[in-house]
Amino acid sequence: MMQSFPYLLNINEDPQLSGVLKHFIKEGASDVGQAASNEVTLRGLGILPKHATFINIESKVLVKPYGKAKVIVNGVPIFMNTKLQHLDRIILGSNSAYLYIGFPDERVCEDISKFDYDFFQSELAAAEGFSVDKLGKFTLPANVH
Secondary structure, X not given: OHHHOOEEEEEOOOHHHOOOOEEEOOOEEEEEEOOOOOOEEXXXXXXXXXXXXXXXXXXXXXXXXXXXXXXXXXXXXXOOOEEOOOOOEEEXXXXXXXXXXXXXXXXXXXXXXXXXXXHHHHHHHHHOOOEEOOOOOEEOOOOOO
């Protein structure tokens, strides 16, 4: 039954710990954060007591940060309700990374192994104007000297 819901799949710096946790997003609103009263309790750097809300309504899922909570979707910080798409990358706080797995009708037999922790970090760096070459060297944006 739970597989009929979309969910967040954890992505960890240690590949053996990635994909271990699934946080299902049930119908309605689900608060996430450090407080035990949340639907999903998260621990980690930069996670606030009430960090964000995931809203599952009419076969759509939105994420809404609370106040100044740090929420990043596909490398870009968000500040208001944002509709999620299957395989969106989400970072909550400083480094809690999740892959959004959409509704069953959105899922196909794709290989999600490319969405590892390094992928998240490279996407975040690229959104901030940095690039990472194949040797792992950072290149500064053109406007930084």
